[in-house]
Amino acid sequence: xxxxxxxxxxxxxxxxxxxxxxxxxxxxxxxxxxxxxxxxxxxxxxxxxxxxxxxxxxxxxxxxxxxxxxxxxxxxxxxxxxxxxxxxxxxxxxxxxxxxxxxxxxxxxxxxxxxxxxxxxxxxxxxxxxxxxxxxxxxxxxxxxxxxxxxxxxxxxxxxxxxxxxxxxxxxxxxxxxxxxxxxxxxxxxxxxxxxxxxxxxxxxxxxxxxxxxxxxxxxxxxxxxxxxxxxxxxxxxxxxxxxxxxxxxxxxxxxxxxxxxxxxxxxxxxxxxxxxxxxxxxxxxxxxxxxxxxx
Amino acid sequence: xxxxxxxxxxxxxxxxxxxxxxxxxxxxxxxxxxxxxxxxxxxxxxxxxxxxxxxxxxxxxxxxxxxxxxxxxxxxxxxxxxxxxxxxxxxxxxxxxxxxxxxxxxxxxxxxxxxxxxxxxxxxxxxxxxxxxxxxxxxxxxxxxxxxxxxxxxxxxxxxxxxxxxxxxxxxxxxxxxxxxxxxxxxxxxxxxxxxxxxxxxxxxxxxxxxxxxxxxxxxxxxxxxxxxxxxxxxxxxxxxxxxxxxxxxxxxxxxxxxxxxxxxxxxxxxxxxxxxxxxxxxxxxxxxxxxxxxxxxxxxxxxxxxxxxxxxxxxxxxxxxxxxxxxxxxxxxxxxxxxxxxxxxxxxxxxxxxxxxxxxxxxxxxxxxxxxxxxxxxxxx
Numbered sequence: 001x002x003x004x005x006x007x008x009x010x011x012x013x014x015x016x017x018x019x020x021x022x023x024x025x026x027x028x029x030x031x032x033x034x035x036x037x038x039x040x041x042x043x044x045x046x047x048x049x050x051x052x053x054x055x056x057x058x059x060x061x062x063x064x065x066x067x068x069x070x071x072x073x074x075x076x077x078x079x080x081x082x083x084x085x086x087x088x089x090x091x092x093x094x095x096x097x098x099x100x101x102x103x104x105x106x107x108x109x110x111x112x113x114x115x116x117x118x119x120x121x122x123x124x125x126x127x128x129x130x131x132x133x134x135x136x137x138x139x140x141x142x143x144x145x146x147x148x149x150x151x152x153x154x155x156x157x158x159x160x161x162x163x164x165x166x167x168x169x170x171x172x173x174x175x176x177x178x179x180x181x182x183x184x185x186x187x188x189x190x191x192x193x194x195x196x197x198x199x200x201x202x203x204x205x206x207x208x209x210x211x212x213x214x215x216x217x218x219x220x221x222x223x224x225x226x227x228x229x230x231x232x233x234x235x236x237x238x239x240x241x242x243x244x245x246x247x248x249x250x251x252x253x254x255x256x257x258x259x260x261x262x263x264x265x266x267x268x269x270x271x272x273x274x275x276x277x278x279x280x281x282x283x284x285x286x287x288x289x290x291x292x293x294x295x296x
Numbered sequence: 297x298x299x300x301x302x303x304x305x306x307x308x309x310x311x312x313x314x315x316x317x318x319x320x321x322x323x324x325x326x327x328x329x330x331x332x333x334x335x336x337x338x339x340x341x342x343x344x345x346x347x348x349x350x351x352x353x354x355x356x357x358x359x360x361x362x363x364x365x366x367x368x369x370x371x372x373x374x375x376x377x378x379x380x381x382x383x384x385x386x387x388x389x390x391x392x393x394x395x396x397x398x399x400x401x402x403x404x405x406x407x408x409x410x411x412x413x414x415x416x417x418x419x420x421x422x423x424x425x426x427x428x429x430x431x432x433x434x435x436x437x438x439x440x441x442x443x444x445x446x447x448x449x450x451x452x453x454x455x456x457x458x459x460x461x462x463x464x465x466x467x468x469x470x471x472x473x474x475x476x477x478x479x480x481x482x483x484x485x486x487x488x489x490x491x492x493x494x495x496x497x498x499x500x501x502x503x504x505x506x507x508x509x510x511x512x513x514x515x516x517x518x519x520x521x522x523x524x525x526x527x528x529x530x531x532x533x534x535x536x537x538x539x540x541x542x543x544x545x546x547x548x549x550x551x552x553x554x555x556x557x558x559x560x561x562x563x564x565x566x567x568x569x570x571x572x573x574x575x576x577x578x579x580x581x582x583x584x585x586x587x588x589x590x591x592x593x594x595x596x597x598x599x600x601x602x603x604x605x606x607x608x609x610x611x612x613x614x615x616x617x618x619x620x621x622x623x624x625x626x627x628x629x630x631x632x633x634x635x636x637x638x639x640x641x642x643x644x645x646x647x648x649x650x651x652x653x654x655x656x657x658x659x660x661x662x663x664x665x666x667x668x669x670x671x672x673x674x675x676x677x678x
Contacts, residue, residue, distance in 0.1 A: 002511075012536070127558060127560075128530075128531045128534065131536065139535070213501065214524055216524060218334065253504070257504040262505045
């Protein structure tokens with residue numbers, strides 16, 4: 001294999017990995033506040049992309065993306081508010097099961113509002129055929145956009161969760177709900193906020209990846225599975241780790257193609273996940289102590 | 297003597313006419329199992345719309361044998377398991393005369409024996425040859441043959457002096473069956489398959505595998521699938537600077553894939569139903585009039601472009617209607633035999649010639665080699 005080809009595998013892995021990463025970030029926000037895994041996260045991605053595609057027929061692209069993020073965030077907030085009020089004794093397991101139901105409802109809703117057809121947003125820069133040269137290998141500029149958006153989102157979230165009062169209050173809710181409530185933190189409102197935020201980031205992810213992956217009503221679940229895998233691989237709750245794990249998994253899958261037939265690609269990534277769960281259950285970049293505390 | 301004979305005739309006529317009159321109000325039940333949603337929805341959705349439109353049209357002009365057609369559509373979501381349970385329901389509970397569909401080859405194969413055993417005519421809208429080989433007397437199909445599509449591609453490759461090729465297919469019934477066909481037929485045309493890979497039917501990026509194929513120095517690439525990845529292949533090839541002619545299967549015959557591929561789709565070559573270029577056909581082309589009328593009706597009713605897939609359902613109903621008319625009855629065996637006797641029947645996908653040994657009805661001439669130019673389908677050799 002020539003160096004140029006190896007680099008091309010690497011860049012192909014980065015393209016795929018950036019998609020995994022940006023979807024994985026959304027999982028972490030709700031987890032950080034509630035300790036639950038939102039299985040409807042993939043549907044937020046599809047909803048955001050579909051809304052943007054519809055808005056783009058009447059407004060320019062940046063406005064369409066902003067509008068889609070706002071609309072999806074509002075939908076996410078409503079869902080979060082509804083959930084916390086409707087579910088009596090909202091234990092983690094119950095809420096997780098509710099999100100599975102939610103994902104089915106949202107998928108059906110997207111199918112009925114739009115239809116079964118494949119759509120795509122235009123590339124943010126360039127067209128379908130443009131690519132950026134990199135020592136003889138090539139990558140679509142959209143992958144760089146996705147990575148850039150990942151970077152900005154992760155930086156923003158880190159600042160928010162570590163250095164703002166609201167962010168810290170949200171983390172407190174996940175650490176100990178009762179204690180957070182006793183300290184005067186409005187737990188319900190924090191959960192609503194986390195759904196709003198993760199829906200917004202899901203929508204942003206959907207818009208960013210749509211030119212590359214194309215968007216169809218039922219692509220949420222496979223995306224969510226990969227995003228979830230990556231979130232676990234990195235260590236739940238840590239957005240930066242999710243991005244690193246996403247890129248790692250993407251590159252790994254990509255290089256697996258040059259040795260094994262393509263059909264084994266997913267087997268490779270699942271094998272990696274199993275190995276990590278067995279040997280480092282807190283994730284590649286997670287702290288054992290923290291995850292041990294969260295078990296209780 | 298003559299009077300008695302007349303009375304006898306009259307009595308016979310009355311006896312004969314009674315059951316006919318009783319049947320008059322009763323609609324002819326026809327089932328349709330189509331992937332209206334799910335991964336193969338781009339097949340099933342236009343098929344359902346087409347079937348409903350055509351049945352409505354036939355009923356509006358008086359129906360068949362004075363009876364209306366009642367179309368019962370089931371959405372199988374592309375799942376062979378769902379198709380099987382719907383087939384049982386249609387055969388055993390609804391007792392339909394015929395089933396239109398399913399949309400995909402995997403589903404059609406899953407219900408082939410059910411329909412044969414239940415003596416229910418199956419007019420499959422899926423392409424795999426296994427559906428009609430070996431022949432089950434009650435099972436027919438309307439799309440062109442996979443192998444003929446492969447032959448068109450290989451013939452074109454030979455004309456372009458391509459010898460060494462790469463092949464990628466999706467991991468569903470259509471892709472896997474296509475891969476087997478390609479590997480069987482390519483040597484007949486003196487082509488060497490350097491590499492053949494299978495990708496996930498929900499693939500969202502193919503740059504990795506295309507890079508692998510690029511490393512094999514192939515002169516042409518065949519992608520055989522019916523999934524949205526068809527648009528991805530063209531985009532990803534351009535993005536990594538992989539510049540060989542791209543050939544796709546007849547599954548590419550939906551303008552949505554060209555739109556999704558944008559600029560990258562230009563130059564893609566594929567065999568397809570002439571419906572995609574109906575307005576470019578010469579005036580004396582036997583299918584021209586039928587194709588233009590279907591396109592006009594469909595596009596007026598649903599505000600979207602007609603595809604080759606909807607046309608499969610159109611032919612299925614057209615063939616069933618013609619056979620019922622010819623048989624003059626809805627007796628299962630007689631209608632089935634009438635389909636088998638159809639010769640030179642002009643459909644949207646080609647000229648059908650069914651026989652006891654051929655339940656596919658179409659030959660190579662049912663395809664046209666097309667290419668994409670400025671985001672539109674055009675004939676490769678006008």
